[in-house]
Amino acid sequence: MNSRKYLKVYKKFLHTSFASELEYKTNILIDLITAILSLIGSIFLLSIFFQNNGYIGGWKFEQALIIQGIYTILNGITNTWFNPNLTEIVKHIREGTLDFVLLKPIDSQFFISFKKINPSGFLEIMLGFFLLFFCIRVNQINLNLNFLTLSSITISCSICILYSLWFFISTTTIWFVKTWNAIEVLRSFLYIGRFPLNSFSFSLRIFFSVFIPIAFITTIPSEVFLGLSQLWKISLEIIVATVFLITSRKFWLFALKFYSSASS
Amino acid sequence: MKSNLIKSKIFTLLKVQYSNMLEYRVEIALWAISGIIPFFMLNIWTNNNLNESINISDVMLSRYFLCAFFVRQFSVVWVVFSFEEDSLMGKVSPYLIQPLNPFLRYFAQHLAEQITRFPFALIIAFFFFIFNPESLWIPNLGILFLSIVSTFLSFLIQFLIQSIVACLCFWTEKASSIERLLFIPTLFFSGLLAPVVSFPAYVKSWIYLTPFPYLIDFPANLLSGNETNISGGLSMQILWIFLLFPLFKKIWSEGTKKYTAMGS
Numbered sequence: 001m002n003s004r005k006y007l008k009v010y011k012k013f014l015h016t017s018f019a020s021e022l023e024y025k026t027n028i029l030i031d032l033i034t035a036i037l038s039l040i041g042s043i044f045l046l047s048i049f050f051q052n053n054g055y056i057g058g059w060k061f062e063q064a065l066i067i068q069g070i071y072t073i074l075n076g077i078t079n080t081w082f083n084p085n086l087t088e089i090v091k092h093i094r095e096g097t098l099d100f101v102l103l104k105p106i107d108s109q110f111f112i113s114f115k116k117i118n119p120s121g122f123l124e125i126m127l128g129f130f131l132l133f134f135c136i137r138v139n140q141i142n143l144n145l146n147f148l149t150l151s152s153i154t155i156s157c158s159i160c161i162l163y164s165l166w167f168f169i170s171t172t173t174i175w176f177v178k179t180w181n182a183i184e185v186l187r188s189f190l191y192i193g194r195f196p197l198n199s200f201s202f203s204l205r206i207f208f209s210v211f212i213p214i215a216f217i218t219t220i221p222s223e224v225f226l227g228l229s230q231l232w233k234i235s236l237e238i239i240v241a242t243v244f245l246i247t248s249r250k251f252w253l254f255a256l257k258f259y260s261s262a263s264s
Numbered sequence: 265m266k267s268n269l270i271k272s273k274i275f276t277l278l279k280v281q282y283s284n285m286l287e288y289r290v291e292i293a294l295w296a297i298s299g300i301i302p303f304f305m306l307n308i309w310t311n312n313n314l315n316e317s318i319n320i321s322d323v324m325l326s327r328y329f330l331c332a333f334f335v336r337q338f339s340v341v342w343v344v345f346s347f348e349e350d351s352l353m354g355k356v357s358p359y360l361i362q363p364l365n366p367f368l369r370y371f372a373q374h375l376a377e378q379i380t381r382f383p384f385a386l387i388i389a390f391f392f393f394i395f396n397p398e399s400l401w402i403p404n405l406g407i408l409f410l411s412i413v414s415t416f417l418s419f420l421i422q423f424l425i426q427s428i429v430a431c432l433c434f435w436t437e438k439a440s441s442i443e444r445l446l447f448i449p450t451l452f453f454s455g456l457l458a459p460v461v462s463f464p465a466y467v468k469s470w471i472y473l474t475p476f477p478y479l480i481d482f483p484a485n486l487l488s489g490n491e492t493n494i495s496g497g498l499s500m501q502i503l504w505i506f507l508l509f510p511l512f513k514k515i516w517s518e519g520t521k522k523y524t525a526m527g528s
Contacts, residue, residue: 026436027441041451041452047464048458052317053312057311176290181291181294181295187298200307200311201307
């Protein structure tokens with residue numbers, strides 16, 4: 001594959017989508033306020049949980065904030081890249097414009113996943129990082145090379161898993177046409193990623209590590225931050241992320257065989 | 265004569281929208297599933313014994329969250345998203361010519377969706393009782409009636425707020441980001457994620473003056489048999505409707521004057 005070509009195309013994507021998003025400037029401002037309020041709201045909720053208890057599922061308040069920070073970063077990434085692009089698949093398939101995408105001399109998954117960008121998600125990512133830095137100060141975490149590599153590996157694995165989940169569900173559009181609400185279901189499940197996995201009952205914990213690997217998305221990176229994580233968990237996350245990425249790719253190619261354009 | 269005409273209008277609208285909704289049963293089922301966040305919250309509360317500090321037993325708390333789920337199911341409003349799409353696509357113009365306020369159409373759509381949603385919500389409640397048989401209870405008829413009324417009032421409040429926001433489409437085109445901003449306090453203050461009783465005192469002192477606790481917390485407390493001020497809650501709901509309705513009337517008449525069809 002020609003990576004220079006893809007880089008060039010991606011630059012064009014960035015340019016066009018920034019231009020079209022900046023047309024609604026007040027919108028971006030409102031989205032920024034929404035992101036800030038949303039973070040304040042979830043910290044408020046956490047503080048309710050902790051107001052009479054020192055620990056929740058074995059996590060202290062300051063430690064639970066790390067999960068909150070990672071969730072915020074991931075949510076920002078979702079809002080910046082996954083949400084604007086992958087909801088577009090539904091439109092492509094309903095209106096038959098996927099034809100034009102498939103005809104282009106470029107990988108269709110690349111085109112569909114990176115075409116658009118929503119700049120207001122950036123602030124959420126930044127907010128998440130601020131919160132993480134605050135947590136690093138409060139929890140007195142040592143910033144050494146080992147920690148930095150492990151945390152960046154686990155967070156990038158989380159991003160891959162999250163992307164694959166979104167992409168999976170969006171791909172099913174080829175059969176079901178309207179998967180808008182399936183995405184809402186995913187969103188509501190992802191919501192529990194804001195809380196430590198150990199605070200849920202055993203059956204839910206199993207459900208969220210086997211069927212929908214939300215456990216991997218936020219809890220394992222946070223454990224890395226606290227230095228609690230075992231090596232097998234990290235390697236398991238890497239394996240899960242690779243499996244998810246490969247299957248989502250395979251699934252997309254498989255689904256395309258069933259695509260028959262609109263109204264045919 | 266005139267009232268007959270209105271009656272037949274409403275009846276026809278409902279019938280049309282109901283058959284419309286029945287077409288997308290799977291979608292509505294998925295939507296019903298995406299509302300299960302209260303159950304996850306319940307899991308956190310009971311699994312960590314957080315409810316001991318607010319003096320609500322496990323059973324009462326599980327009833328509360330089940331009722332919160334129900335109230336949420338029947339007070340979900342998305343009028344701003346429909347209206348925004350219609351107004352961007354220019355569909356509002358033909359609606360405006362008809363001797364019928366377009367919002368009545370959306371209103372019928374919401375009611376029809378609630379009727380379609382009802383069996384799915386019952387199925388979810390059924391599963392809930394299988395897992396938590398001890399929390400099964402039968403509210404007495406009077407309470408049931410009052411809570412249906414208050415759920416409907418909560419739906420009305422949210423519908424009015426969103427319609428007001430939707431009317432901002434006449435000025436800004438993209439009003440849904442304002443709705444997403446307003447959704448944040450609704451999410452955290454309405455009692456969907458934590459009962460308002462558990463809020464810290466500095467929030468409780470002013471929260472009852474806002475419309476938020478009356479959206480989910482009040483009807484859910486009423487239905488689940490938790491302690492609540494019935495007459496106070498109902499009158500606050502009615503008060504908010506009386507405040508919001510003239511505002512909607514005003515903004516609607518101002519907006520339609522401002523309206524220029526797309527492309528002109």
